[in-house]
Amino acid sequence: MKEQLIKSMQRNQFVNMMYMAQDGKISKRRxxxxxxxxxxxxxxxxxxxxxxxxxxxxxxxxxxxxxKEREIIC
Incomplete structure (x- = not known):
C-alpha cells in the first residue's frame, strides 16, 4: 500500500481512498x-x-x- 501512496504523491495525483478510522468506522475520501x-x-x-x-x-x-482530456471533432 505504501508504494501506491508514494507513486500517487510523486505523480501529484488525487486519490480515492477507503479508510478505516481508529474506532472502526469506514469512510471513502478523496x-x-x-x-x-x-x-x-x-x-x-x-x-x-x-x-x-x-x-x-x-x-x-x-x-x-x-x-483525461476529451477531444471534440467538428
Whole structure:
C-alpha cells in the first residue's frame, strides 16, 4: 500500500481512498497526498476540507483519479 501512496504523491495525483478510522468506522475520501513519514502520511482531504494525518495500515484501498482530456471533432 505504501508504494501506491508514494507513486500517487510523486505523480501529484488525487486519490480515492477507503479508510478505516481508529474506532472502526469506514469512510471513502478523496485526498491529495502531501507527505509520507514512517507509518503515516499527511494529505489534504476534500471531504473535510482540511489537512489530515492518516495511518497507512488503516488504508483499505487506494484508487488514483486519472483525468483525461476529451477531444471534440467538428
Amino acid at each position: 485526498i491529495k497526498i502531501i507527505k509520507i513519514v514512517g507509518d503515516s502520511f499527511q494529505a489534504y482531504c476534500f471531504s473535510r476540507k482540511a489537512k489530515r494525518t492518516f495511518t497507512i495500515s488503516n488504508v483499505l484501498a487506494v484508487i488514483p483519479i486519472i483525468h
